[in-house]
Amino acid sequence: MPVTNEGFEPVIVAFCCNWCSYAGADLAGINRMSYSSNVRIIRVPCSSRVNPSFIIRAFQRGADGVLVTGCHPGDCHYHSGNFFTRRRLSVLKQLMEYLGIEPQRFQVRWISGSEGAKFAMVMNSVAEEIRRLGPNRKLRDVR
Amino acid sequence: MKRIGVFICWCGSNIAGTLEIDKMVAAAKTMSGVVYVDQNKYTCSEIGQAMIRDAIKEYSLNRVVIAACSPRMHENTFRKTVVSAGLNPYYLEIANIREQCSWVHKDREAGTAKAISLIRTAVAKAAMNEALFAVEMPIIRRALVIGGGIAGIQAALDIADTGFEVDLVEREPSIGGRMAQLDKTFPTLDCSACILTPKMVDVAQHEKIKLYTYAEVEKVEGYLGNFTVTIRQKARSVDLQKCTGCGECLAKCPSKVASEFEEGLVQRRAIYTPFPQAVPNKPAIDRAHCRYFTSGKCKVCQKVCPAEAIDYAMEDLLLTNGYGAIVVATGFDIHKLNDYGEYAYGKHPDVLTSLEFERLLNASGPTGGKILRPSDGKAPETVAFIQCVGSRDKAKGNPYCAKVCCMYTAKHAILLSEKVPGSKAYVFYIDVRTAGKDYEEFYNRAYEECNAGYIKGNVSKVFPDGDKLLVRSVDVLSGALLELRVDMVVLAASVDARADAKELAKKLAITVNEHKFFTEAHPKLRPVDTQTAGIFLAGMCQGPKDIPETVAQASAAAVKVAAIFSKQSLLSNPIVAEIDQRLCSGDMSCMTVCPFNAISEQVVEERRGRETVSRKIAKVNAALCQGCGSCTVACRPGAINLKGFTDQQILAEVDAICL
Numbered sequence: 001m002p003v004t005n006e007g008f009e010p011v012i013v014a015f016c017c018n019w020c021s022y023a024g025a026d027l028a029g030i031n032r033m034s035y036s037s038n039v040r041i042i043r044v045p046c047s048s049r050v051n052p053s054f055i056i057r058a059f060q061r062g063a064d065g066v067l068v069t070g071c072h073p074g075d076c077h078y079h080s081g082n083f084f085t086r087r088r089l090s091v092l093k094q095l096m097e098y099l100g101i102e103p104q105r106f107q108v109r110w111i112s113g114s115e116g117a118k119f120a121m122v123m124n125s126v127a128e129e130i131r132r133l134g135p136n137r138k139l140r141d142v143r
Numbered sequence: 144m145k146r147i148g149v150f151i152c153w154c155g156s157n158i159a160g161t162l163e164i165d166k167m168v169a170a171a172k173t174m175s176g177v178v179y180v181d182q183n184k185y186t187c188s189e190i191g192q193a194m195i196r197d198a199i200k201e202y203s204l205n206r207v208v209i210a211a212c213s214p215r216m217h218e219n220t221f222r223k224t225v226v227s228a229g230l231n232p233y234y235l236e237i238a239n240i241r242e243q244c245s246w247v248h249k250d251r252e253a254g255t256a257k258a259i260s261l262i263r264t265a266v267a268k269a270a271m272n273e274a275l276f277a278v279e280m281p282i283i284r285r286a287l288v289i290g291g292g293i294a295g296i297q298a299a300l301d302i303a304d305t306g307f308e309v310d311l312v313e314r315e316p317s318i319g320g321r322m323a324q325l326d327k328t329f330p331t332l333d334c335s336a337c338i339l340t341p342k343m344v345d346v347a348q349h350e351k352i353k354l355y356t357y358a359e360v361e362k363v364e365g366y367l368g369n370f371t372v373t374i375r376q377k378a379r380s381v382d383l384q385k386c387t388g389c390g391e392c393l394a395k396c397p398s399k400v401a402s403e404f405e406e407g408l409v410q411r412r413a414i415y416t417p418f419p420q421a422v423p424n425k426p427a428i429d430r431a432h433c434r435y436f437t438s439g440k441c442k443v444c445q446k447v448c449p450a451e452a453i454d455y456a457m458e459d460l461l462l463t464n465g466y467g468a469i470v471v472a473t474g475f476d477i478h479k480l481n482d483y484g485e486y487a488y489g490k491h492p493d494v495l496t497s498l499e500f501e502r503l504l505n506a507s508g509p510t511g512g513k514i515l516r517p518s519d520g521k522a523p524e525t526v527a528f529i530q531c532v533g534s535r536d537k538a539k540g541n542p543y544c545a546k547v548c549c550m551y552t553a554k555h556a557i558l559l560s561e562k563v564p565g566s567k568a569y570v571f572y573i574d575v576r577t578a579g580k581d582y583e584e585f586y587n588r589a590y591e592e593c594n595a596g597y598i599k600g601n602v603s604k605v606f607p608d609g610d611k612l613l614v615r616s617v618d619v620l621s622g623a624l625l626e627l628r629v630d631m632v633v634l635a636a637s638v639d640a641r642a643d644a645k646e647l648a649k650k651l652a653i654t655v656n657e658h659k660f661f662t663e664a665h666p667k668l669r670p671v672d673t674q675t676a677g678i679f680l681a682g683m684c685q686g687p688k689d690i691p692e693t694v695a696q697a698s699a700a701a702v703k704v705a706a707i708f709s710k711q712s713l714l715s716n717p718i719v720a721e722i723d724q725r726l727c728s729g730d731m732s733c734m735t736v737c738p739f740n741a742i743s744e745q746v747v748e749e750r751r752g753r754e755t756v757s758r759k760i761a762k763v764n765a766a767l768c769q770g771c772g773s774c775t776v777a778c779r780p781g782a783i784n785l786k787g788f789t790d791q792q793i794l795a796e797v798d799a800i801c802l
Binding site: 011023029030033034035043045046048051052053062063076078080081088 | 213214215239241242243244246247248249250253254256257260261264652654674718736738739769770771772773775776777785788790793794796797798800801802
């Protein structure tokens, strides 16, 4: 009998940069724009602080999806930090695909501090995609 | 031993109304390292903070987790609270269970589960938190103002009046900038020179202001409180100490070139003072056009100079000074009208830009203040003013509004009616924008009292018709096609950022927008700050604005500078990158990604057995580092960490959040 994903609630880790996306998440809160509670946020100063190893670690520890969000390219609080994010993580994304991880499980999105609605929308759509994919089985540690 | 205290805030009903506090308290009690858990209706209140202080003392807590609103809200408040109880401020961690939990999740059970997860994550991070210390950095209490227009003049005067030293650097031989070119100012019709020149003289005479004219900023290094700036003092070829400003040389110089100040309407000499009220009122030699410098013969100015002030051997000087803060006030360029061939600008002498028309109005201008056609020297009876030339034009100009054109065109219409009785102004506009105190009234005066005809419509073509100009347009309001024969056409050319704004931005490590205007740190709440601490903006270099706005912004920038200088030293941000010397391989990948040039090479000596070897490693300048952490990822050997957001802390968070 095939495995079903019924009743599955994913764990999604979102690394949010302090200046744009984390502020965008706060704005979603201030405007009471509800979104999926599967998303849990880790605050980092800049999306370029996110080491690919953090993302892999999250998958190993059982995250079903990982999201890195930053300021829009060109609007980085640190001028050019998110340009590095974009390059580094597109390399990681290709590697993940090569490993057979569905591309939707790991996403990089640009959300500004004024885009509360976009934050909520992105979180919902990502949560929905990952719910459909089912649990991350490939990278999860056996515990 | 980590002794962590967790304090869960109700925030009235903001959190307690949606999440189950008791469940969270019970869960927190089981978390590793947690020795004390409490809850409070309003943790940020005086009572709530006292509760934290008391618990820290009573239970010997050495790490504190507060589950409440966003750290962007109250992180500083609570840092002060833990400091007052004797802890390092960075021992505090906040779990954001309001903005990012109770306000966005309606399901009580799922929300509470997430809140517990967020608290667990904060506890895991707090357990790894180290004490961080801000370093005191001395401030050089001298400011640099770049640009000597009205913005730079105002900023320099305001800073100097607070008692701090200011250096003002101006690229041209005189300060004054664009405002010096204007005749009258709207909406009061004050004479521009009459209100500007006293300020220019004040700058020259102020004991706290040092003026560098004919000078440019070459290089900027350093950071807030401690910038090192190299200024290129261009060779003026005239010794300012000896020159008396008598003007003998100006009359005798044989080389002529279009005058920048007069917008090319007349010629100046190669040795020149830009305008009669120049400060300093002493000439400079424009070497590109000087006969001596281009052909090796002449020296007429040297022969006629009674003060022996002419020095052809003078060379550019590079001066290096230290500054604590910088105000950028470099102004704007007039939009080039190359793409507007349909208006015959440059082809017909009676088609002028508004700034050229301004010079015709000015008593010290080429016509002595009489409005005369450049073609035949007659006073024009009808003048067509075309608005938005290069503004609000996505197709081939600037998409933005230049902001000042509607008002100065109303002014031109009023002045035309005063100077040429019986004349008629026709203004072709898209919209008339007059937001500003007394501006609408001023515009009303142009058409009610001064008989200006306002026509809503874009002009499609201007072409010569006998000794007149034919203006073809459409009156949008009636739908009629329109052809007007006029004596003169004035184009309200848009304003651009300075052509070299990008280069200056690069030197200063500040940013420009897509139109090359310098970007402010926040469009609403930090309009004079840049993203680089210690560098401020004033005037048009940040975006189109009129004189009152420019002056207000310059004064605001001056206050920002004075606020920095009000202290002897600054406290640095302790969240900076840190290098483990032992692990650094010296491959310097970190240096290439640092947006702030905060990483440099250093050579260290190390003992290897009996030998002492020296090798290259990276060094972080903590004062320059802004704490983005980009370098930590670039570092292959894992030698760099970001204090406050170390790899270990973030991995601990990842582990806890995935549980």
